[in-house]
Amino acid sequence: MNKYLTLADGTQWSGTAIGERQLEAAGRVVFNTGMSGYQETLTDPSYLNQMIAFTYPLIGNYGIDPTVSQAPTVGAQAIIVHELATFTDHYTSRQSLANFLTTHHVAGIEGIDTRDLTIHIREAGSQMAILTNHPVTNFKSKLATLTSQALVATPLPAVTTTKQPRIAILNFGEKAAISAELQARGADVIVLPPTTSIKAIAAYHPDGILLSNGPGDPTDYGDCLATIRQLAHRYPLAGICLGHQLIALAYGARTYQLPFGHHGLNHPVQACVDGSIMMTSQNHDYAVDPASIKATPLIVTHTELNDGSIEGLRLPHQAVMSVQFHPEAHPGPKEAGQFFDNFLLTIQKEAVINA
Numbered sequence: 209m210n211k212y213l214t215l216a217d218g219t220q221w222s223g224t225a226i227g228e229r230q231l232e233a234a235g236r237v238v239f240n241t242g243m244s245g246y247q248e249t250l251t252d253p254s255y256l257n258q259m260i261a262f263t264y265p266l267i268g269n270y271g272i273d274p275t276v277s278q279a280p281t282v283g284a285q286a287i288i289v290h291e292l293a294t295f296t297d298h299y300t301s302r303q304s305l306a307n308f309l310t311t312h313h314v315a316g317i318e319g320i321d322t323r324d325l326t327i328h329i330r331e332a333g334s335q336m337a338i339l340t341n342h343p344v345t346n347f348k349s350k351l352a353t354l355t356s357q358a359l360v361a362t363p364l365p366a367v368t369t370t371k372q373p374r375i376a377i378l379n380f381g382e383k384a385a386i387s388a389e390l391q392a393r394g395a396d397v398i399v400l401p402p403t404t405s406i407k408a409i410a411a412y413h414p415d416g417i418l419l420s421n422g423p424g425d426p427t428d429y430g431d432c433l434a435t436i437r438q439l440a441h442r443y444p445l446a447g448i449c450l451g452h453q454l455i456a457l458a459y460g461a462r463t464y465q466l467p468f469g470h471h472g473l474n475h476p477v478q479a480c481v482d483g484s485i486m487m488t489s490q491n492h493d494y495a496v497d498p499a500s501i502k503a504t505p506l507i508v509t510h511t512e513l514n515d516g517s518i519e520g521l522r523l524p525h526q527a528v529m530s531v532q533f534h535p536e537a538h539p540g541p542k543e544a545g546q547f548f549d550n551f552l553l554t555i556q557k558e559a560v561i562n563a
């Protein structure tokens with residue numbers, strides 16, 4: 209069955225349908241340069257309503273491991289690959305990627321020269337695209353017929369342990385590995401809806417707050433900024449990716465849209481404090497505007513070596529720290545996991561100061 213990928217600027221690629229073959233889809237098309245981690249990428253809620261083009265030419269060859277998904281559903285609207293592996297071989301695999309895509313009702317296309325598509329996106333910028341069963345003559349009218357998804361709601365959890373430290377995560381679209389990294393370091397984790405009130409958060413008696421990753425433009429979350437500032441005055445506060453951007457906005461910085469985002473597993477980031485460099489996993493289309501920092505109390509802690517963009521912030525006299533990259537990896541290198549250690553150490557220090 210033929211499939212057609214049409215970008216808002218009119219460029220078009222044709223290929224073969226994969227996943228839920230009949231399903232047509234619309235979304236902002238982004239390219240991911242990771243050579244592995246397709247399952248974690250597809251189930252990262254930050255990709256909500258986006259189409260993911262994988263530059264690595266063969267996707268799916270090690271199947272699906274039910275333990276590594278970052279959320280129960282697939283946030284991406286479609287997958288775009290050069291070749292979908294038909295042969296799967298891995299000791300943890302319980303399903304083929306092809307079957308996983310149909311199970312999760314994900315549209316897809318293979319047979320695309322994804323590197324050609326990526327070069328086009330790098331030059332023309334990431335943009336809306338539609339995936340259809342027939343060639344498109346009127347992009348806008350076809351786009352209007354296609355739907356988008358909403359994030360799965362987070363229930364308010366019951367407290368089941370007295371373990372400390374207890375971290376309350378505001379779930380803007382959290383990757384499961386964030387909770388797992390904190391729990392692996394002995395923390396108790398409570399995952400709350402992103403709009404949970406200060407009073408409801410306090411009822412869980414957290415020792416620290418973490419704002420998770422999540423989809424979309426950070427300026428769409430303006431209603432959360434006052435609560436974020438109040439949280440920062442009461443608790444040690446950390447932010448990852450979207451959470452990092454929201455902390456920046458809460459303290460008066462601005463964000464901007466990158467030409468084609470950072471979506472990959474080998475982004476070099478330098479720590480300002482000592483010049484050390486680590487390879488990081490990244491997935492973001494927006495960044496904090498360096499020109500807006502000087503009017504705020506924020507201090508830059510990390511920068512991306514590819515384009516100089518901001519990758520980390522902190523406050524000088526408050527326990528507030530954030531990173532644009534993904535220290536939990538999943539997928540990607542785990543070099544940046546130190547961020548979780550630093551956050552938990554900060555919580556310990558604050559507990560001593562406030563004892």
Ligand SMILES: NC(=O)CC[C@H](N)C(=O)O
Binds near residue numbers: 449
């Ligand atoms: N992974 C994320 O949290 C992404 C943050 C934000 N949605 C961006 O695209 O920049």
